Amino acid sequence: xxxxxxxxxxxxxxxxxxxxxxxxxxxxxxxxxxxxxxxxxxxxxxxxxxxxxxxxxxxxxxxxxxxxxxxxxxxxxxxxxxxxxxxxxxxxxxxxxxxxxxxxxxxxxxxxxxxxxxxxxxxxxxxxxxxxxxxxxxxxxxxxxxxxxxxxxxxxxxx
Numbered sequence: 589x590x591x592x593x594x595x596x597x598x599x600x601x602x603x604x605x606x607x608x609x610x611x612x613x614x615x616x617x618x619x620x621x622x623x624x625x626x627x628x629x630x631x632x633x634x635x636x637x638x639x640x641x642x643x644x645x646x647x648x649x650x651x652x653x654x655x656x657x658x659x660x661x662x663x664x665x666x667x668x669x670x671x672x673x674x675x676x677x678x679x680x681x682x683x684x685x686x687x688x689x690x691x692x693x694x695x696x697x698x699x700x701x702x703x704x705x706x707x708x709x710x711x712x713x714x715x716x717x718x719x720x721x722x723x724x725x726x727x728x729x730x731x732x733x734x735x736x737x738x739x740x741x742x743x744x745x746x747x
Contacts, residue, residue, distance in 0.1 A: 599673035601653035601718070607642040617643050621714070637720055644716060651716045652677040652707075661729035663696070664688040667703065674707050677715075684710065696730070 617640075620626040628636050644651050654673050660666040664687070671685035684706035685699075692699045711717075725731050 598655045598657070598669050599653065599676050600655075601644065601651055602637060602641045604638055604641045604645060607638050609642070609646060610639060613639055614643050614646060618647075640718055640720075644718075649714060649716050650677070650712060651718060652711065653718045653720065656719055656721045656731075657724045658726060660724075660731055661726045663730040666731055667700075670703075670707075674710065677711065 617626060628640060630636050641653075643649075652673050654670060656666075660669070667685045667688045674684045685703040688699065707717075
């Protein structure tokens with residue numbers, strides 16, 4: 589598998605050296621791992637990426653890191669690069685996300701659910717999936733739909 593420099597940058601976990609160990613926050617992340625998701629938020633430059641990367645290093649956790657940017661406003665591009673990230677992080681088996689072609693759009697929730705099921709099945713537990721810089725994706729993107737965990741369907745936020 590040959591990845592371009594852009595693809596490598598999007599799916600490579602940052603290496604952190606010399607960061608202070610933030611044990612209090614690490615303990616909070618440890619406690620949060622019992623849940624389905626952990627949301628880390630703060631203003632730009634607050635150290636969110638450094639916190640998460642240094643936490644993963646300190647706990648020696650395998651990770652699929654996805655660096656979001658403006659190009660992820662295109663949902664097909666998002667799933668394309670997520671598929672590359674999956675192949676890089678866990679290169680066994682078939683591709684979890686087939687190319688998102690127009691016929692999948694009406695059933696996008698099902699496409700995403702099946703893809704994430706395949707992705708998580710190929711990741712060795714415990715593993716972490718990180719979406720870094722979600723704020724970089726424009727607000728009108730399909731990526732900003734929200735997931736209803738009761739029905740496991742993706743819902744578009746109302747305008």
